[in-house]
Amino acid sequence: MTLSEQNQRSNSHMRSPDQVMRLKRMGSFHQSRLSFMRVLLRRLREQNWRFDRPHFDIDDAGTGVATYRAIGLENTYTLVAFAHDLPDEKRSDRVIADAWDATFTLFDGEPSQDDIKRLADNVPLQEAGRISEKEFVLSRANKSVRLFNHVLDSLAEGDQPDQIEIEKIGYLMRTTAVYGSGKFGAADRNIWAERPEFSGSFQPELLSVWLIRSFAIDWVEHLAQLKGGNKAAKLNAKAKRSLGIGNSTGLGMAPFLINHPTLIHSWINARETALARVCDVANATADEKRIFLNLVKRANLNAEGWLTDHDHQAAKVRCLLKDFEKIHDKLDSSILDEDYPWQKLIDWAEQELGFEGQEQLVSLVLEPYGGLVDDLAPTMSSDEASSFRIDGGMSVAALKSEISDRYGWIEDIDFDGKSAIARVWYTSEEKLEPRLGERFEEVLEPYEQPLSPGRDVKKLELELENWGQDSSIAEFLLKHPEHRHIVRRIQRLKNCPYGEIYDNTIDEKMLPIDLLRCKLSFFGATRFDPRSDRWVRITMYQNAPYPDELAELDPDECAYPELDNA
Amino acid sequence: MPWGLAEEAGFAAERLEANGICGADALASYLQNADPLDTAHSPVLLGTRLSDANSTENQFPALINEPILIVPFLQDFAGDKTLVLSWGATRALITASGFSVEGPQLAASGEPVTCELSTTDKSGSGSDRTSRVPDERSDAMRILEDLAKKTYAPATEESRAKGAGAGLNDND
Numbered sequence: 001m002t003l004s005e006q007n008q009r010s011n012s013h014m015r016s017p018d019q020v021m022r023l024k025r026m027g028s029f030h031q032s033r034l035s036f037m038r039v040l041l042r043r044l045r046e047q048n049w050r051f052d053r054p055h056f057d058i059d060d061a062g063t064g065v066a067t068y069r070a071i072g073l074e075n076t077y078t079l080v081a082f083a084h085d086l087p088d089e090k091r092s093d094r095v096i097a098d099a100w101d102a103t104f105t106l107f108d109g110e111p112s113q114d115d116i117k118r119l120a121d122n123v124p125l126q127e128a129g130r131i132s133e134k135e136f137v138l139s140r141a142n143k144s145v146r147l148f149n150h151v152l153d154s155l156a157e158g159d160q161p162d163q164i165e166i167e168k169i170g171y172l173m174r175t176t177a178v179y180g181s182g183k184f185g186a187a188d189r190n191i192w193a194e195r196p197e198f199s200g201s202f203q204p205e206l207l208s209v210w211l212i213r214s215f216a217i218d219w220v221e222h223l224a225q226l227k228g229g230n231k232a233a234k235l236n237a238k239a240k241r242s243l244g245i246g247n248s249t250g251l252g253m254a255p256f257l258i259n260h261p262t263l264i265h266s267w268i269n270a271r272e273t274a275l276a277r278v279c280d281v282a283n284a285t286a287d288e289k290r291i292f293l294n295l296v297k298r299a300n301l302n303a304e305g306w307l308t309d310h311d312h313q314a315a316k317v318r319c320l321l322k323d324f325e326k327i328h329d330k331l332d333s334s335i336l337d338e339d340y341p342w343q344k345l346i347d348w349a350e351q352e353l354g355f356e357g358q359e360q361l362v363s364l365v366l367e368p369y370g371g372l373v374d375d376l377a378p379t380m381s382s383d384e385a386s387s388f389r390i391d392g393g394m395s396v397a398a399l400k401s402e403i404s405d406r407y408g409w410i411e412d413i414d415f416d417g418k419s420a421i422a423r424v425w426y427t428s429e430e431k432l433e434p435r436l437g438e439r440f441e442e443v444l445e446p447y448e449q450p451l452s453p454g455r456d457v458k459k460l461e462l463e464l465e466n467w468g469q470d471s472s473i474a475e476f477l478l479k480h481p482e483h484r485h486i487v488r489r490i491q492r493l494k495n496c497p498y499g500e501i502y503d504n505t506i507d508e509k510m511l512p513i514d515l516l517r518c519k520l521s522f523f524g525a526t527r528f529d530p531r532s533d534r535w536v537r538i539t540m541y542q543n544a545p546y547p548d549e550l551a552e553l554d555p556d557e558c559a560y561p562e563l564d565n566a
Numbered sequence: 567m568p569w570g571l572a573e574e575a576g577f578a579a580e581r582l583e584a585n586g587i588c589g590a591d592a593l594a595s596y597l598q599n600a601d602p603l604d605t606a607h608s609p610v611l612l613g614t615r616l617s618d619a620n621s622t623e624n625q626f627p628a629l630i631n632e633p634i635l636i637v638p639f640l641q642d643f644a645g646d647k648t649l650v651l652s653w654g655a656t657r658a659l660i661t662a663s664g665f666s667v668e669g670p671q672l673a674a675s676g677e678p679v680t681c682e683l684s685t686t687d688k689s690g691s692g693s694d695r696t697s698r699v700p701d702e703r704s705d706a707m708r709i710l711e712d713l714a715k716k717t718y719a720p721a722t723e724e725s726r727a728k729g730a731g732a733g734l735n736d737n738d
Contacts, residue, residue: 388573388577389617389642390614390617390618392617392618392619392620393620426718426719427717427718427719428718428719428721429715429718429719429720429721430720430721431721432718435719437719442722444719447717447718447719449717450569473618474615474618474619474620477570477614477618478615478618481568481570481571481611481614482568482570483570484568484569484570484571484573484574484614485568485569485570485573486570487570488570488573
């Protein structure tokens, strides 16, 4: 079978956008082989990147600067970390904070002393400072005070911290922002987009976070040494591995999925193509079955350790744990010995499991098939400029046909009712951050951002009724420039079936955490812990190898907790 | 200006800047000086009209504000030729690969000026692609940022609490 025949066959098995692009399902996605953290570590390992720590100038008060270097064949990158002494009352994860426990930037190359001095004047200020085209990422992190102090005190006494506490919290520090492309003076994406080590999405940002994880360990061990002197211990390997980096993400990330339809298509399309390829496997080998069955147990363990106080997510986790019971029962039958076992398993899950369980299985069936699916990772990016221009020659009839193909779901929504348009996406003057307000309670409509494609398509559809089928879009837009944004979107989506969310993004019941979960799962995050309906904590790189372990330890083998941790 | 047109205005300014031409200044000047209700002389509307119709026929000579802003829209019509957009003492040379400008880039008065479109055998020299507006022209960026601010909602205590949706305790 040629590759194109194989692709064709796979295409016929692909789940439809109507099935996949629903917020409830997107809000149940799990990390997978194609998640960007895993893609990054896999690539760094394959390309034999080397890592070191040229500076660690942290004084007796625990403040100072450290650098972490990643050295590839052609390029070197350096995380410059500034450690601060932050009074407890100033520690806040919210975007209104103006001081942090530690601040970071990712430097392109090896910074000189002058560079470090320049960065020391700016990076600790974050949004209020200015970095340059030599920097790719600006970030900051706060301690998880509870765990950080527990680990520090234990190590200072020469003891190891309580492993249960470590696994419960999962990180010493959490980032509260990781700014990339062009933000606050940082290099634009086009400076590094062609570098092979960064192909895909968000690779410089996730390289920074991975190196921040090393800094968090070094920092707590250093402080323990200062406190305990000779009797101080280093963290054992098991404790270290269980520590990731936390992240606190608010609404700022949610409109991204709506604003970048061709990019989102490329992500979802890669994952759905991967699933289709695996479902196309006629027979599973003994090895493939063994890998899968082992990972099902480890994913179950991961779900058992998934703690959240958020009612909605807690119910979903309970449902996932029940789903795992059903999955174990199903796997006890001989389903994996039948032909097309993965297709059968996915079909069964569709009937029997909740969204959490279904999407967990989608991620798990990809695991044994790196050779079949990992080549999709570089397709997970998009040249948005190439689809910018509107095709004015398109007829009104053709545009209507695009709408009926892609937006059938809006017919069920009553946009004349208040509940369907209850929300307004806007940007706050105070923090330049996207926010979600109540249309009928606050004066926000004049500031509304175009982030409700369903409603906007409905308006367009009504206007198009007054136009002849053969009229051109050029003529239509000349009279109705107010529809220009949504017409561009519809045309852009022509070859991007997974680019649109098939749900109303301004409905009174819409949960922004579903948007956040979708995006963060593609990053590779785990342990989603919503703190409200629009703010979520997650863990990144938990169980992953550290830089000095990467050569020996396959990161793909570390994506789920080890069974002996149970 | 509707969102879809604002996107085109941003496209034009950014594409000019990437070619080392002061698109930010031109856009700032146009938005500051021109009457927003005067659609007849809008370079953004003319640019989108050319782009949507996929034709430059019967559109020139044209009397418009800051003609430099049309240059990016004309690029798709260059093919293997060099197009020349000229007004006053200025000639903008446009090829499929880039643009260059001889003479002042901005219209002197801020008033609409007459521009003509022609072709030439002379090859236009593209300039180096850049991704930054140079610091010495930060005034234009400040004007554009001030205009962008008009789309941002003023914060209220209510929106701060509700809109951002932070929990009561974000520490642990």
